[in-house]
Amino acid sequence: MGRNTIRYVIILATFSVLGIILIQFFFLRNTVNLNEKKFHESTTKALNSVAHKLVSYNQQVHGSSAKVNLPNAVDQISNNYYVVNVNEDIHPGLLEHFLIQEFKNHNLNVDFEYAIYDCENEKMVYGKYLTENNDSTTANYLTSNQSDECQAEERLFEKHYKTQTAKTECGLPICEKYTYYFGVSFPNRSKYYSSQVHAWYVVNGFLLLVILFFGYTLFVIFKQRRLSEIQKNFINNLTHEFRTPIASIDLSSKVISDPKILEHPKRLKKYTSIISEQTLRLSAQVDKVLQMASIEKQGLKLDLTLVDLKHFVEKSIADFKTSQNGNQYSINFHSEMEEVKVKADTLHFSNVIFNILDNAIKYCDGVPQIEVTVRQTKKDIRIQFADNGIGIPKEFRKKIFGRFYRIPTGDIHDVKGFGLGLDYVNKIISRHHWKIEVSDNSAKGSIFTIIIPK
Template identity: 60%
Template sequence: MGRNTIRVIVVLATVSVLGILVIQFFFLKNTVDLNERKFHESTTQALKNVAQSLVDYNTKTQGYKSNYDPYNSVDQISNNYYVVNVNDVINPLLLEHLLLVEFKRFNIELDFEYAIYDCETNQMMYGISHSEAKDSIVRSPAVSGEPNSQTMTDEEIFENHYALKPVKIAKPLLPTCDKYIYYFGVYFPHRSQYYSSHVKAWYMVNGFLLLVILFFGYTLYVIFRQRQLSEIQKNFINNLTHEFKTPLSAIRLSSKVLEDPKIIDHPKRLTEYARIIGEQTQRLTIQVEKVLQMASVEKKIIQLDRQEIQLNNFIEKTIDEFRSSQETEINFIRLETLPQETTVKADRLHFSNIIFNILDNAVKYCKETPEIHVRINKTRNSIHIQIADNGIGIPEEYKKKIFGRFFRIPTGDVHDVKGFGLGLDYVRKMTHFHNWKIGVKDNSPKGTIFTITIPK
């Protein structure tokens, strides 16, 4: 899959997901607004009916007509608090009964608290809570379904059920309203439950959409990861082919020359081609060992042979071995040791390979005469081995990636540096097995500094 194809897929998929989220948001918002408007209209109408029933009851029992205004009787003080102007005397028990009847008629199944304004104390006096009032309506004939409930009015039911009950007045709770004198207030403490019950299906849809988005994100991650692994595999195969092709070609050509019987008459040429075969065979062996070495590290079957090592002497000897392994004479490595010899516990072979790999990178990634400075210093809690070079340096965005397996800094189609991208991955893993740390930073004015930190 091409790079441009992946970009188009990502853009289209992102736009699609954002579009779904926007549509879902507006649907959910409209649903909440609709439910809020429906609740307000149902509650307002139920409270108007309650006020009208109170006025009708007073007119029938007291024999006078109230100045009640049915069109402007209900005010919404807050999101869950309503005030109802009756402009007449309010019987608390009748109010309780009528509230339960009307709320049930409009399917308002919420806990509520009601209170009546008391002129003498200038306070709202609290009545019975919804849970207590519910018992009353359940016991009333109209709700229990007694035979005569079909012919009795709400006022007759109230008188039959509450005739001998005293009025209950409790502590003040709800806020007052200076606009009216004869009024009552109704408060819904759990109004959010009404919305949650009506938008529950939308919550389920949103949850499903969230799962789809997570699955989509994971799919994109897998696509990019597979593409990255494909690029790594491609680069590794190209590097592997290049690294093996060159020595194999040299060995093949040298072998053909040696097959000529007349080569015996030219001992110098015989020695030269034998040397070429030996060097190229050694080069192939080193490359194969690197691959096998990394396979062993990946399987975590490395057994460290920790020994007491004199650090100054070991680093100096390792640098000398590195010099002798190079095709040309190398005299540009400067070593700065500790004033006094110190010992560390490490595996000699792997410790030596760590230094070798860092020095090898310093030589390979330098476009001019290399200058390498190896410095050992000691602090209170650790020992630091710094290897500074004057190479091409490492861009900031790649400093955390260079220790990844097979990773090489992109250079386009140019492959002028040999290697598989295994050296620094090996360095990272072996320092980890030793419980050490490896870091990299810029070396001003150019180059890099690799630092191995060994805790005491």
Template identity: 45%
Template sequence: MKGKTLKYIIFLALVSITGVLSIQFFLLRNSYKYSEKQFTESTVVALKEVAWQLLQETGNTANFDSIIPVEIVADNMYRVYIQVFDRELLKQQLIEELKKHEIYTNFEFAVFNPETEQMGEGTLITSDLDEKQTYFTFPLSKRCTDYFSVHFPNRTSYFNSRLSVWYFFSALLMLVVFFFGYTLWVIIKQRQLSEIQKNFINNLTHELKTPISSIGLSAKVINDKKILETPQRLFEYTKIIQEQNNRLSKNVENVLNLASIEKNRIHLDKEDIHLSSFLSETIEHFKQSDFGQKANINTKLNGFNAVVYADKFHFSNLVVNILENAVKYCEQKPEIDIELKKIKGKYELEIIDNGIGIPKEHRKKIFKKFYRVPTGNVHNVKGFGLGLDYVYKIVNAQGWKIRVEENPKGGSIFTLTIQNTK
């Protein structure tokens, strides 16, 4: 799948998801508002019916059309301005009329006492018709007249129960969107992995074919008897074979290390290591390599006599990998400073280079397998993107930490926080 096609698919997917979620939210909000409106209208009609029934009991129905018996105090509070002579009758009428209008939720009611000018004792009627005393404080009306108040304490819960089907389908839609997004994320990751593996295979093919071709060409030249007439030329071709053989061996070793690490077969043969002498030996060994001969390495070990419990072989490879990168990714004479510090009881090994540096957005990715910082169409440095992945796995296996920062003078600073010290 081409990059542009994938971008269009992602864009259309995002537009579709946004549209579907917006429509769902709009419908859900409208359904909630409609339920609110329906609840209010049904409650007002039911309370008017209650008022009519009470007036029928007293024979004063002639005045019903000339008054506005129901006042909406709040979304869940109503007042009915009518005289109540029988509180038990009021309760029965409220239960009957609310049930008739399909309002199945708890409600509280209290009757205003004009003699004390206070609300009488409130009563809570549950949805299963149980009667309990309520401690809700009914606010008084500014109109000093006969009335009773009705309060619905579980109004929101009532709406939620009515809209449970909508909530279910909304949750189902969100679940579908989540799996759709996850699938899209997997496709993108697989595409990235495919690109990385493709680049790895291309690099591996080149890195293996080049030394093999050089060795084959040199062997062909040496196989000619006339080469004995020019010993110096013979020496040059044997040197080429040796160098390319070392290069081939190292590439094969990198691939085998990768396979071993992928199968979680990192075997750490830990021992006590004197950090200062170990670093001196490792740096001296590195200076004898092709990369080490190009670099100027300055050490500042500050006389620490730290002893680390670690695998000497992997620890040495870890340091060498970082040093090789410092040389490979440098466009001038490589200058590397190695300093050992002690901070909060832990030793920190800083490897500071003057290379091309690592952009901030790539610093967390450089420790991933096969990852290489993009350089456009320029590929001056060959490699597989395995070195820092190996470093990171060994650091984790040892229980240490590593971070990368920018060198203010140009380049990068790799800081290794070493634990398990004595």
């Protein structure tokens, strides 16, 4: 399956899962709205029943003839606050009893707070907060038609309620539309419907976890695929790097193993020098691989010392020049500062300079020309290595510092290497708490900039 096909499948799968999430969210929202509507209807019916019972009680006990428009007795002031107009005095004990009873009958198992409006003082009084587990401590609802029994029950209510509630002000809002009314507030009304949609939350949460796991799985798959490709390229480069010196050593050893070679001392010297050079080259490559493995396994400990940056870079360039065997190149050094000292590990810092200069020479079609500049800004010190090489495309500039990564060139392997040099450079720069950036050289090639904070 091609890479594009995999991407299309992943995109379609992602949109499918997101579509399911949106559908779940739509149904969840509708469920919440329906439950809110159901709560409002149940509350209105319960409060209407309470108003009816209060009116019936007053008619039985006091012979009241007050008429209440019961269908319109309940008025919703806010999302969780209702007032009920009864057009006559309200007994606090009876009100509490009827509220608890009717809320149970309508399955309204929520906390609530009630209060009665005192028209004389224009305040909400007799307030009380009841939880869903509270039960009525007053007598049962009166059904007797005998006035003496009603009056006896009323005295019981009064005696009980005087010990329970004082005529104190309550914090519920006042409604100016009515004179004789009570208010009921539901501070935690969301509990009524949240428990009923709990399953929807669980399902949506599970789907969200599935999407996150799906995304993480895709990330791991692509990462492993990329690492597999990098590893494959590394093995190919390793084979090419080792094959050349091994072949040269094998050929030279066969030549010098011929007894007649002693008759040609110049030829013998030539092949022994080839063996020596290729052995050193092979050893250097092995050391590079082992060095990177050691850094990863044991960690890198820096031996920081104060160094004069200008003289250090200048000396490192001079040492690099002596290591090049007859290669044609030009390195020009320029410093805008006379003396600036920084803390650095001299061994690893010099290796960083060596690697950058070595890459500038290797990846150049013509005669390499490198401009090294040390300059200072308000915030930092910068070392720039500007070359006239083949350049680095923008999409590869962040990737070149990855281990084993080499810019793809198809089956052409003009420049040998393992892709370890810039990985090493990046690690050393990071351990120093510095930065390294890559940009285009205006003329041709690339500019590597080491940024050292002040």
